[in-house]
Amino acid sequence: MxxxxxxxxxxxxxxxxxxxxxxxxxxxxxxxxxxxxxxxxxxxxxxxxxxxxxxxxxxxxxxxxxxxxxxxxxxxxxxxxxxxxxxxxxxxxxxxxxxxxxxxxxxxxxxxxxxxxxxxxxxxxxxxxxxxxxxxxxxxxxxxxxxxxxxxxxxxxxxxxxTHEILVTLMAEVTAIMNSRPLVSVSSDPEAPAVLTPSMLLTHKKDTLAAPSGDFDVNDLSNKHWRRVQALADAFWKRWRQEYLTTLQTKGKWNMEKPNLQVGDVVLLKDSQMKRTEWPTGLVVKTFPSRDNTVRKVEVKVVKHDIPRVYLRPISELILLFHAKNV
The missing domain is CATH 3.30.420.10 (Ribonuclease H-like superfamily/Ribonuclease H)
Structure with missing residues (x-):
């Protein structure tokens, strides 16, 4: 070759x-x-x-x-x-x-x-x-x-x-999900860490359209067409999260020491309870090294509705988007 x-x-x-x-x-x-x-x-x-x-x-x-x-x-x-x-x-x-x-x-x-x-x-x-x-x-x-x-x-x-209408609406939902994926970090400001997405470049809006409230089961489709669309969109989101978003993390089992998360790193918080496109982006503000000097849990600051909140999370629930040393 x-x-x-x-x-x-x-x-x-x-x-x-x-x-x-x-x-x-x-x-x-x-x-x-x-x-x-x-x-x-x-x-x-x-x-x-x-x-x-x-x-x-x-x-x-x-x-x-x-x-x-x-x-x-x-x-x-x-x-x-x-x-x-x-x-x-x-x-x-x-x-x-x-x-x-x-x-x-x-x-x-x-x-x-x-x-x-x-x-x-x-x-x-x-x-x-x-x-x-x-x-x-x-x-x-x-x-x-x-x-x-x-x-x-x-x-x-x-x-x-x-139907044709359901398919067209589903494709619009799929487009919104794909365009909300993170590209790069655009800010390391601890008060408002924001991640650049294709949707932001297209609409010049930071917020994405929220998914409708309620549970939608793809195996229990009702006669209401809009519920069918949301059930399929939720199913797409779950597969998209598993097959694409997880690839933003380094793969492999835990048999090798990896670089530690550091204060200032921009991360995406996994949350299976939240609707698609709504996983929050946060800034690592504190790390907790173990006895072997490896970091397995951190505090993450997230800004929601202009109100900063700090969460303690294991690193298994975080996806590193931007490393502090690259700032």
Missing amino acids: QVQKMSDLPPDRVSPEPPFTHVGLDVFGPWMVTARRTRGGHAESIRWAVIFTCLSTRAVHIEVIETMTTASFINGLRRFSAIRGPIKTIRSDQGTNFIGACKELKLNTTDPELKTYLKDNKSTWIFNPPHSSHMGGVWERMIGIARRILDALLLKLNPSYL
């Missing part, structure tokens, strides 16, 4: 332009939904989703498309551009999932109609070489995790429970 020095980031990864000017794209699905009720039951239809990842802010946007045609895909692009603004660069891979989706969608990326649309909008579509998914790592990981979780949730769901 040949190796070579890692190249610099492409210009569209570091250009100071508005969000979603340069995007990575993938298509995933399909899922069966109830299109309409009939006397004998219900008529089913297929839906797909197009996921866009901003190459600079790492935000995501998901559009549901209805038919397996280039025209439907162009409509999805048009809806995306109407909300997020013009696209200069679209990047995608040539992996099995994307090529397979294009074939089933009857989407030909050399289609004159699609080429004309891209040309009229001054957009460029760039394909990575085959078998080089690492070149699209900036969007591949997000897309891969979202696709795996959604497929696991929706493919085993009775199509009679899933």
